[in-house]
Amino acid sequence: MRALAGHLMDAGRIDLRDTWTRHLAGLLAVAAAILILFAHDVFDLVTIWWTSSTFSHCLFVPLLIGWLVQQRRAALRMIDPTVWMPGLAWVAAGNFAWLVGDAAGVGMIRHFGLVMMIQGAVLGMLGPAVGRGLVFPLCYAFFMVPFGAEIVPPLQLLTAKIAMALLGMVGVPAHIEGIFITIPSGYFEVAEACSGAKFVIAMAAYGVLVCHVCFRSWTRRALFLASALGLSVLANGVRAFATIYVAHKTSVDAAVGFDHVVYGWLFFGLVMAAVMATAWPFFDRKPGEVPFDPRNIPLAGVVARPVSSTVGMALALLLAGPAWSMVSAVRSQPLPVAFGLPTITGWQRSAMPQAYPWKPRFDGADGFVQGRFADARGHVVDVVIARYARQGEGRELVGFGQGAADPDSEWVWSSPASAPGQARGEQITAPGPVVRHVVSFYRVGRGPLTGSAAQVKLATLRARLLADDQRAVAILVSAEDSERHNADAAIGAFLHDAGRVEDLADAAIAIR
Template identity: 70%
Template sequence: MTNTATMQEPTTASVISEWRAHLSALGLTAVAILALFHRDVIDMVSIWWNASTFGHCLFVPLLIGWLVQQRLPGLRQLQPVAWPPGLLWLGAGAFVWLLGAAAGVALFRHGALVLMVQGTTIALLGPAVARALLFPLFYAFFMVPFGEELVPPLQLLTARLSMLLLDLTGVPAHLEGIFITTPTGYFEVAEACSGAKFLIAMAAYGVLVCNVCFRSWRRRILFLIGALGLSILANGVRAYATILVAHMTTVDAAVGFDHVVYGWVFFAIIMIIVMAAAWPFFDRKPGDPWFDPRALQSMTVRGRPLSFVAGGALALIVAAPLWLAATAATAEPLPPTLTLPTISGWTRTDAPQAYPWRPRFDGADHFVTARYRNARGQVVDIAIATYARQAEGRELVGFAQGAADPDSEWVWSSPARAPTGALGEQITAPGPVVRHVVSAYAVGGGAPTGSKPAVKLATLKARLLGGDQRAVAILVSAEQTEAQDADAAVTAFLSNLGDMRLLADRAIGIR
């Protein structure tokens, strides 16, 4: 008996020593990732703290810690190994960061941080431990602020749901984009009312419940679909109820009602309803093991020296920012000044705008605006912004950039007509004052486009391969009034302007 215990003791001590060595290497490598990409980390945490849509992300690291803690008894029965194939996932993360940094897509950069930490965990702890931690590793993706692109379609969907319910209850209303007019007042389904934050938070909550409370994939899928669908429907009902209260009482009373039902209290009520409906169908019992350690022990592979794998991880982490720094030196200069075009049949005018409008292009090297009038009395505004090279905080397309500055009173209301190679938007200011804006973007002398993904792709190609990084945005806009059709005015101006590509090339100094 004594001899057996003596023989087992070094084995246990060896496993503990292995865990300490591998966890130390993991911790140091993770710290290196956070330090090297600290700007992206700070940016991501700032979004969590300042944007109510992503406030739930603050809880995700705590939930991941809880999920890992729940798995500790089984993890202690596994032995970590340094596994070089895990570096492929880490390398993929570094490459995604490179793509995100080159294209100016924060979503890619933030997601890449998660991928790199996941890859480091897989490489330095091995496949068995990674499999045991599969769900916590996956759940880390909910730390990434994503879903802002859902806001416009959700605004439109909420507005249409509200209109449907108003029609069913006999309340006279008119819908134009995201604006609803009733005899009581003029209502906007604003970004905060789109329900995006409820939908995103419900996705994070629903996925957690699927793992903790269900074992059947069929039940998980049905629960998640039901939870997401209910959150969209509930937000539409909330918007409808606010308008109905205004119709039956006053707008002030409706605002008070909205303040009561809106926010996390409303979300908590929806979560309670979802959980109450799903409770009878939970099929994971308290105390059920999260994984079978004995089955995972069969995944044990022959590892490589820990220092070798950790060194490879650090090399991959450093390679991406070094490549980007090397290609940044190839940027071409812009012309010293940016001049406004002379348009046949149009003259500059100082006539005041019905409501001040100025598109937003943070960090632009040159930015000019002007107002033109033709002999028919049509009035059009043009804005041109140019960049020698794009970088974080100075991007051609991105959050807050473009026709509707979120810090102004202008808000996006609906798509609008636009020619090929341009983006059409309708924006609205108090009054209401309605504008139609046609936006065209070009990078490195390429053909103008209205596709924001195409702009990001062109920017990515230029920055990744060291191509021409000069970029330009051209916005042509007109007010919609009783005396002027905005689309007709913009069309007439673009017809006299001629080749948009020629104007774009001249703005950045290619011709």
């Protein structure tokens, strides 16, 4: 009897190994199809990881996921994998998310869709029981997506305010204007790289991992994560203050040297060490504790289906998004050949040089014109019109690097500025300092004028998903701001005399 039981157990293990082999082969086939069909997005992801210091921590996320799966390997061997149709529904959701990101020109949404498709492939080809065992590694995969760039401007302003508060505490006279701080010995900018965004984003990924590995209590997890993120922001403000304080006590050159020594991943490592040292006594998960118990995972309720047919269904779902994107692309409408700056009553073209060269950035624009106008009252403005027959990857009305402040120039965003209700106002600054106010209007197809990047993306999304009119235009009106010349007054006078900005936009892309 013992021999027979041992034989049956051995046979069961062989069958289970064969089952895992079939399902892993199916998963490999679907994953390979995802990587091939969306190779451009995979390449974009890896390029961002490798070239952007803000998202370099993403390089470690796949390795951490592998480690998390390895922790669960013994428990997973006790589960019989099976195909699961709701998992393929998640593949379809990811494919639609990719299509939305492609239509709106938002790489982050495409990348989220890519991760969702891979998650759905795991769920669809291995089943809900395996999915329950891998729920944290699958969710942690979202940290492979470079997200969080939107918090850079608020963090710049917050870092500057923290530095100003600390300077006031130690009696250093200082003046703040947006992200620029002036003290008697120098002029400092809280640049994008100094905002602390990369520390906050990396700390979020690190903190979530620690919450899972070291804590069982959700209250302790929440307190740890909130403390870690808050300390990252505060520590970066202290670093900015210390740099300015060193300049006040010594010289700007000494402060730059101090900042180069303190700033970077060494600084972040010290912050992480402080966070871990503080939290260590409150860890409530034992080292080496099994992440999950397979005996607690329900295995019933799944209908057995062939692996090969499920792979075929997954491939059909994966092709849907790229196919519709191609259909939408061929239905775009051309732009008129004639294109130039408008004629405005009371304003003349001016050859007066700019105090500091300024040219906004609109990569891939199908038309770009820029000119300077002046009126009899002494107002001077710069006008830019950029237009697109169809937006796409790397050629968008709004996006990273696009717009008033070209990141490859000396112009930097410093603060919001006043603007009409349907426009975006911002203040940008160049060495000198030279201050400039910019009012930006955007229009997609026959939609309303807007200054909101989110509304531009939504209008672009709608036009491309419905294969509608995809022509788009940006109109920027800008003026230098100084004691002698009020930028807002000049911009307001020009817009008043120009009349309806909608008419200027329509003329640029031949809507009417």
